[in-house]
Amino acid sequence: MxxxxxxxxxxxxxxxxNMVDNSEKIEAENHQDYLLKLLRLEIEHRENxxxxxxxxxxxxxxxxxxxxxxxxEVTLPASISPEYLRECEFLGEKNNLVxxxxxxxxxxxLATAIGLEACRLGKSVRFFRTAGLVNRLSEAKxxxxxxSFMKQIMKTDMLIFDEWGYVPLDRxxxxxxxxxxxxxxxxxxxxxxxxxxxxxxxNVLYDEQMTGALLDRLxxxxxxxxxxxxxxxxxxxxxxxx
Numbered sequence: 001m002x003x004x005x006x007x008x009x010x011x012x013x014x015x016x017x018n019m020v021d022n023s024e025k026i027e028a029e030n031h032q033d034y035l036l037k038l039l040r041l042e043i044e045h046r047e048n049x050x051x052x053x054x055x056x057x058x059x060x061x062x063x064x065x066x067x068x069x070x071x072x073e074v075t076l077p078a079s080i081s082p083e084y085l086r087e088c089e090f091l092g093e094k095n096n097l098v099x100x101x102x103x104x105x106x107x108x109x110l111a112t113a114i115g116l117e118a119c120r121l122g123k124s125v126r127f128f129r130t131a132g133l134v135n136r137l138s139e140a141k142x143x144x145x146x147x148s149f150m151k152q153i154m155k156t157d158m159l160i161f162d163e164w165g166y167v168p169l170d171r172x173x174x175x176x177x178x179x180x181x182x183x184x185x186x187x188x189x190x191x192x193x194x195x196x197x198x199x200x201x202x203n204v205l206y207d208e209q210m211t212g213a214l215l216d217r218l219x220x221x222x223x224x225x226x227x228x229x230x231x232x233x234x235x236x237x238x239x240x241x242x
Contacts, residue, residue, distance in 0.1 A: 003020060006020050007020050016042065016046070018042065019042050022038055051119055051120055051122070054125065057124075058115055058125040059127045060115060060116070061108075061127070061129075062112065063112065064109040064112040064113045064116070066086050066113040066116070068109075068113075069110050069113055073105065073227065074110070074225055074226065074228075075226040076223075077224065077225070086117055088114065088123065088158075090189055091123060091158055091189050093221070094186055094188070095221045095222060096189055096190040096218055096219075096222040097114075097191045097223050097225065098191075098192045098218070098219075098223070098224050098225070099191070099193045100195070100197065100226055100227065101228055102195055102227065106227060107162075108162050108193055111127075111162060111191050112127065112160075114191065115158065115191070118157065123157040123158060124157045125156060125159075126153060126156045126158075130161045130162065130166070130167070130177070131166065133161065134169055134173040136149065137149065137177070141172075146176075154183060157189065158188065158189045158190075159188060159189070159190050160190075160191045160192075161191070162193050163194075164194040164196070164204075165194050165196035165201065165204040166195070168204055169205060169206070170206075171206060174204075174205040174210060175210070177205075177214075178213070181217055181218055182214075182217055186220075190218065198215060198219075
């Protein structure tokens with residue numbers, strides 16, 4: 001009966017069921033010590049739940065850890081380090097990251113790992129494959145939900161655009177993507193993975209003037225990381241091992 005009453009009080013105060021469970025496990029020297037331990041466990045539970053929710057909402061296609069990534073074949077700008085990336089210091093500076101290199105060299109892995117670290121730091125992240133994002137933007141425009149979708153995107157601290165340039169865009173799609181980059185300029189951090197050099201982006205966006213304006217905004221506060229190794233997937237391919 002006592003547990004039931006505690007549960008009702010927790011529900012009224014919007015505490016989790018976790019608090020009821022912890023109330024039976026805590027050992028303390030006095031009432032104040034007991035209450036402090038109980039409240040700290042509730043705070044920890046809420047922080048963990050919030051991080052899990054942020055990771056789920058980010059939309060990662062798979063979860064990749066920072067610890068499992070090797071920087072052996074990545075050329076970093078002289079002014080940054082792996083720790084700078086892990087601590088997501090670029091977010092506070094509103095800087096962008098562009099990962100350029102061949103397919104399978106770990107660009108998506110590192111982008112995802114940084115995104116996970118950002119979530120653990122309490123930052124809001126959204127992960128998109130670029131072609132998929134453009135499709136969603138186009139659908140939102142047709143259904144007149146574009147303004148609402150853009151507001152959702154702009155609430156985030158970091159946007160990851162994976163596989164940028166892998167699929168050519170039509171004019172409307174390119175304009176919608178330009179609008180996001182323009183809105184994020186000096187307000188949000190973008191992380192872009194691509195195997196297309198900047199001089200060829202016009203072949204994806206099909207508008208030289210818009211491409212120039214997009215690159216001007218993107219690269220003004222940006223670090224370029226070069227992934228110059230061989231494809232990791234090919235290295236571990238069962239075909240090559242056969």
